[in-house]
Amino acid sequence: MSSRIRNTVRDLRAARSMTQQDLADLIYVTRQTVIAIEGDKYSPSLEVAFRIAHVFGVPLEQVFQYEAPTRRTK
Amino acid sequence: MSAFTYRQKALAAELIVNVAVLIGFLLYLALCPGSHNFAPLFLFVSWYFPILYGVLKIHTTEDTRTDERDRDFENRGRRDGYGFLSFGVFMLIWLRLDDPISLLNQLLVIWILSRLVANGKQLRLYAGHESWLPDSFRASLRQRTRRRFETRLAEVRAAQANLGPQDEDGKQ
Numbered sequence: 001m002s003s004r005i006r007n008t009v010r011d012l013r014a015a016r017s018m019t020q021q022d023l024a025d026l027i028y029v030t031r032q033t034v035i036a037i038e039g040d041k042y043s044p045s046l047e048v049a050f051r052i053a054h055v056f057g058v059p060l061e062q063v064f065q066y067e068a069p070t071r072r073t074k
Numbered sequence: 075m076s077a078f079t080y081r082q083k084a085l086a087a088e089l090i091v092n093v094a095v096l097i098g099f100l101l102y103l104a105l106c107p108g109s110h111n112f113a114p115l116f117l118f119v120s121w122y123f124p125i126l127y128g129v130l131k132i133h134t135t136e137d138t139r140t141d142e143r144d145r146d147f148e149n150r151g152r153r154d155g156y157g158f159l160s161f162g163v164f165m166l167i168w169l170r171l172d173d174p175i176s177l178l179n180q181l182l183v184i185w186i187l188s189r190l191v192a193n194g195k196q197l198r199l200y201a202g203h204e205s206w207l208p209d210s211f212r213a214s215l216r217q218r219t220r221r222r223f224e225t226r227l228a229e230v231r232a233a234q235a236n237l238g239p240q241d242e243d244g245k246q
Contacts, residue, residue, distance in 0.1 A: 030079050032082075047142075048142060
């Protein structure tokens with residue numbers, strides 16, 4: 001499943017020397033969900049997305065980026 | 075640490091149990107065509123084992139948490155399962171089976187199949203797929219829809235460009 005929503009969760013987590021389990025505990029999800037989010041296989045709800053941004057102390061758009069579909073122009 | 079959630083393990087176990095019950099029941103129907111009075115027993119077994127597994131798992135595993143992803147996948151799986159069940163019941167009504175025992179057997183088979191559909195869909199979602207269809211096929215379908223939409227959008231824009239303000243006033 002290819003999502004148009006990309007994220008930098010893995011980089012942000014690595015920069016803070018945080019494990020997947022640590023992040024999962026902080027945002028109240030399972031470690032497998034963190035793995036799925038990092039692999040762009042699951043787009044979390046807004047609430048979880050905001051929780052992730054809050055944990056890293058960065059704006060939401062720094063964590064999640066939406067790739068709009070490109071339109072062909074004449 | 076396991077790569078699978080508690081929910082995934084439970085689903086896989088439920089799937090296996092349902093397949094076993096279905097095979098057992100179909101074998102029973104094939105081998106004992108005269109006596110079909112054990113459908114409630116199979117119904118009980120197919121209910122009982124997943125519940126027993128779940129209870130055992132809860133008591134033997136530390137991490138049995140579920141989160142929004144589990145709930146989302148569960149809802150999507152159930153939707154497919156109930157859709158299949160509705161279709162099956164509709165087919166039974168359409169076929170108008172007169173024998174109540176035979177009807178009960180058919181209902182049981184459809185019910186187990188609907189559970190298999192629900193479990194299978196959830197496991198497929200956990201595996202990272204979006205639906206039952208292959209990802210490449212879905213991608214090509216989506217691309218075709220987008221292309222059609224873009225063509226239509228271009229036509230509308232071209233029509234709007236050709237339509238001046240006077241024409242719009244004239245139409246009103």
